[in-house]
Amino acid sequence: MLLVNIGQLVTLRGSSIGPRRGSSLSELGIIANAAILCLGGMIVSVGRTKDALRDPWLKKNRKRVTEIDCRGHVVLPGFVDSHTHPVFTHPRLLDFEKRIAGANYEEIAEAGGGIRSSIEGVRKASKAALTEMVAAALQDMARHGTTTVEAKSGYGLNLESELKALAVIRAAARRWPGTVVPTFLGAHVVPPEYRERSQEYVKLVCEEMIPAVARGNLARFVDVFCDRGAFSGEETAKIFQAAEEHGLAVRAHMGQLTETRLQPFLRFNPASLDHMDHVHDADLPLLAASGTVATFVPGANYFLGLNRYPEARRFIESGAAVALATDYNPGSSPTLSMPMAMSLACTHMKMTPAEAITAATINGAWALRLADRKGSVEPGKDADLAVFDAEDYREIPYWFGVNRCELTVMNGMPAES
Ligand code: NIG
Ligand code: FE
Numbered sequence: 424m425l426l427v428n429i430g431q432l433v434t435l436r437g438s439s440i441g442p443r444r445g446s447s448l449s450e451l452g453i454i455a456n457a458a459i460l461c462l463g464g465m466i467v468s469v470g471r472t473k474d475a476l477r478d479p480w481l482k483k484n485r486k487r488v489t490e491i492d493c494r495g496h497v498v499l500p501g502f503v504d505s506h507t508h509p510v511f512t513h514p515r516l517l518d519f520e521k522r523i524a525g526a527n528y529e530e531i532a533e534a535g536g537g538i539r540s541s542i543e544g545v546r547k548a549s550k551a552a553l554t555e556m557v558a559a560a561l562q563d564m565a566r567h568g569t570t571t572v573e574a575k576s577g578y579g580l581n582l583e584s585e586l587k588a589l590a591v592i593r594a595a596a597r598r599w600p601g602t603v604v605p606t607f608l609g610a611h612v613v614p615p616e617y618r619e620r621s622q623e624y625v626k627l628v629c630e631e632m633i634p635a636v637a638r639g640n641l642a643r644f645v646d647v648f649c650d651r652g653a654f655s656g657e658e659t660a661k662i663f664q665a666a667e668e669h670g671l672a673v674r675a676h677m678g679q680l681t682e683t684r685l686q687p688f689l690r691f692n693p694a695s696l697d698h699m700d701h702v703h704d705a706d707l708p709l710l711a712a713s714g715t716v717a718t719f720v721p722g723a724n725y726f727l728g729l730n731r732y733p734e735a736r737r738f739i740e741s742g743a744a745v746a747l748a749t750d751y752n753p754g755s756s757p758t759l760s761m762p763m764a765m766s767l768a769c770t771h772m773k774m775t776p777a778e779a780i781t782a783a784t785i786n787g788a789w790a791l792r793l794a795d796r797k798g799s800v801e802p803g804k805d806a807d808l809a810v811f812d813a814e815d816y817r818e819i820p821y822w823f824g825v826n827r828c829e830l831t832v833m834n835g836m837p838a839e840s
Pocket of ligand 1: 508537538541648676679723750752753754755756
C-alpha cells in the first residue's frame with residue numbers, strides 16, 4: 424500500500440530510548456508532501472511523495488500496489504488509547520441525571536449507582552452478546568482514528584465473570600484489524616457480596632483470579648482502582664505483588680478522587696499511573712526519574728462536571744512522561760474519541776496541540792510497552808495510521824465534538840470512517 428500526497432505527515436520519529444518528556448513532547452517530526460509505503464502490515468519507507476514516485480522498485484511494482492491519495496490532508500500514527508473499560512452492557516443514565524441534579528461520583532456510588540450498578544449486566548450477559556458490544560466499540564474507535572486499544576475487564580468482579588470479560592476482549596480483538604491489549608481489573612471495586620469483607624475479596628483477586636488470568640494468558644496487565652471507596656494503598660501493593668509473582672505487569676488508577684503517595688508503587692515499575700488529578704509535589708521527581716507514564720483522562724473530568732483537571736504543566740515541567748487516553752466507560756467517561764480527549768487536554772490542561780498528539784500516540788504506546796511497534800510512523804513499525812480531513816495537525820484538537828477522521832490503516836488494513 425502506498426499513501427501519497429500527504430499534506431502533513433506527523434511521524435513522531437526518533438524516540439526509541441524512552442517516552443517523550445519535556446520539550447521533546449513538541450517534536451512531531453513533520454514531513455510535508457509526504458508518502459508512506461507499507462508492505463505486509465509494516466511500514467517500509469517514509470519520505471516525500473516526489474521521491475517515492477521516482478523510486479525504481481516502486482516504478483516497477485506500481486500496478487501491484489494499492490495507492491491511497493490523501494489529497495493534502497494530515498496523516499499521523501493511529502492513536503493509542505491506553506485506558507478503556509469497554510466490557511459493559513448499559514449506559515448509566517440515572518447516574519447522569521443524578522449528577523446533573525448535584526450528586527457527585529462518590530455519593531452516587533454509595534447510593535448503589537456507579538461501578539457496582541454495571542456488575543449485574545455483565546454477569547448476566549452471554550459471551551456472544553458482550554463480544555458484539557465490544558466489537559462495535561472497537562470499530563467505532565477506529566472510525567475516530569484509534570488503532571491500538573487497552574481494554575480492561577472490571578465489571579464482572581467474580582472469578583467467572585472476570586474471566587468471561589477477558590475472553591470477550593480476546594474474541595472481539597480477533598474480529599478487529601487493530602491491536603488490543605487486555606488488562607485484568609478485578610480490583611475495580613469490592614463487589615456487594617464482599618461488602619465489609621474487602622480483605623477477603625483482595626485475597627480472592629490475588630490467590631484465585633490473578634493465577635487464573637496468568638494461566639489462561641488472558642491479560643498483559645493487572646490494574647487496580649486505588650482510591651477512597653475502592654482499594655487502599657496497602658491492598659494495591661498486595662495485588663501488585665501477586666501480579667509480579669505471576670509474571671504480569673501492572674498499572675493503576677491513582678489520584679482520581681484523593682491523593683495517594685506514589686513512592687511505594689514505583690518499585691513495581693508500573694507501566695502507567697492513570698487519572699493523576701491529585702499528586703503530591705514530592706512525588707513528581709520520583710515519577711520523572713522512573714519509566715512510569717502518567718496517563719491523563721480528561722474525558723472523566725469533563726463528564727463528571729469537575730472544574731479541576733489534571734495539572735499537565737506541572738508534570739511536563741517536572742520531566743514526567745505523560746499520555747492521554749479516553750477512559751471509555753459508562754460511568755465517568757462515555758466517549759471513545761481520542762480527538763475529544765486531546766481537545767480537553769488543550770483547552771483545560773493547557774497542553775499544546777503538539778504535546779497532545781505526542782501524548783495520544785507514542786507516549787500511549789510507551790504506556791502499553793508497545794513503543795517498539797506502535798505510536799510513530801517509521802520503517803519497521805506496524806502500519807497503523809490515521810488520515811484526517813485537515814490540512815494542519817492543530818485542527819485535530821481544534822474541531823471538537825465532531826469526527827474529522829476519514830480513514831484508518833490498522834496493521835496494514837485500510838478502513839474508511
Ligand atoms: O476510570 N475510577 C475508576 N474507574 C473508572 C470509572 C468506572 C466507572 O464508573 O464505571 C474511571 O473513571
Ligand atoms: Fe478508568
